[in-house]
Amino acid sequence: QFHMIKHEDLTWGESLGQGSFTHIFRGHKTDQRDEVTHTTEVLLKVLDANHKNCWESFFEAASLMSQISHKHLLLVYGISVHKSKNIMVQEFVKHGALDLYLKKSMSVSVSWKLDVAKQLACALNFLEEKNIAHGNICAKNLLLAREGDPSSDNSPFIKLSDPGTSMTLLGKDVVLDRIPWVAPEVLDTLEIELECDKWSFGTTLWEIFNNGEAPLQGLDLIQKQQFYEHFSNLPALEWTELADLIAQCMQYQPELRPSCRSIIRQVNSLITSDYEILHATGTLPK
Numbered sequence: 001q002f003h004m005i006k007h008e009d010l011t012w013g014e015s016l017g018q019g020s021f022t023h024i025f026r027g028h029k030t031d032q033r034d035e036v037t038h039t040t041e042v043l044l045k046v047l048d049a050n051h052k053n054c055w056e057s058f059f060e061a062a063s064l065m066s067q068i069s070h071k072h073l074l075l076v077y078g079i080s081v082h083k084s085k086n087i088m089v090q091e092f093v094k095h096g097a098l099d100l101y102l103k104k105s106m107s108v109s110v111s112w113k114l115d116v117a118k119q120l121a122c123a124l125n126f127l128e129e130k131n132i133a134h135g136n137i138c139a140k141n142l143l144l145a146r147e148g149d150p151s152s153d154n155s156p157f158i159k160l161s162d163p164g165t166s167m168t169l170l171g172k173d174v175v176l177d178r179i180p181w182v183a184p185e186v187l188d189t190l191e192i193e194l195e196c197d198k199w200s201f202g203t204t205l206w207e208i209f210n211n212g213e214a215p216l217q218g219l220d221l222i223q224k225q226q227f228y229e230h231f232s233n234l235p236a237l238e239w240t241e242l243a244d245l246i247a248q249c250m251q252y253q254p255e256l257r258p259s260c261r262s263i264i265r266q267v268n269s270l271i272t273s274d275y276e277i278l279h280a281t282g283t284l285p286k
């Protein structure tokens with residue numbers, strides 16, 4: 001169910017950092033189509049050699065992304081296996097991960113952030129309709145394809161990245177370190193259900209409206225575990241309606257979390273609300 005890409009058709013560029021058990025590089029792939037050679041810029045995601053046992057889950061995550069296609073889901077061209085290297089070949093998304101982008105550019109507007117939130121909600125709704133749980137929703141896995149800028153008022157465009165190695169194969173410490181993105185019930189079951197993505201959506205909203213600052217950043221793994229044991233909540237944002245939506249998503253009882261339809265409706269009402277107009281124009285409508 002995968003397009004296999006020959007290693008000799010890949011050229012490697014600079015390293016762009018690393019994720020859980022993976023390294024990412026800029027690169028190119030060439031393919032011959034009716035005697036014409038096409039060169040495409042790609043992102044090469046390599047599974048660490050010392051985590052070879054995760055290769056099924058690494059490719060399973062990728063195959064999830066290639067079985068379905070949606071404008072807000074990352075395009076995976078295929079995989080390449082060469083000697084001990086397992087490589088996922090992804091479309092290169094121009095502006096990279098949203099968390100780094102938000103940290104760098106402190107000037108994105110409330111409407112820009114709401115636009116991104118709505119796109120993520122649509123991607124989750126699409127996955128929910130297919131009964132597919134992603135399992136790793138966070139700002140680091142939201143990729144910015146188009147910046148959108150205030151002057152020409154064209155809007156941002158995001159793509160949801162692959163979920164990466166599944167929770168079950170990650171060590172307990174890696175799962176604990178994903179607090180508060182990972183839903184509390186996952187710590188016991190290590191099972192990813194649709195409701196888990198709603199919890200993570202709440203955490204990601206919090207990140208976006210805190211300019212990419214990671215929630216619970218300073219806490220160690222014990223303190224993170226206690227955050228859940230004490231049924232704690234993230235600090236509420238000053239925009240009450242937004243804080244309410246985050247609180248609904250981050251309810252400890254999975255069945256109480258809102259449906260994606262409800263999340264989209266609530267994000268839409270935030271978009272049309274006075275607070276947004278006030279922040280966009282500096283004045284409230286008469």
Ligand SMILES: N#Cc1ccc(Nc2nc(N)cc(-n3ccc(CO)n3)n2)cc1
Nearest residue numbers: 016043090091092093094095096097161
């Ligand atoms: N400076 C810079 C810069 C870095 C990366 C890209 N592009 C890109 N394309 C992808 N397909 C995936 C990613 N990722 C980045 C983190 C993760 C974690 O999952 N993915 N970045 C563009 C500019």
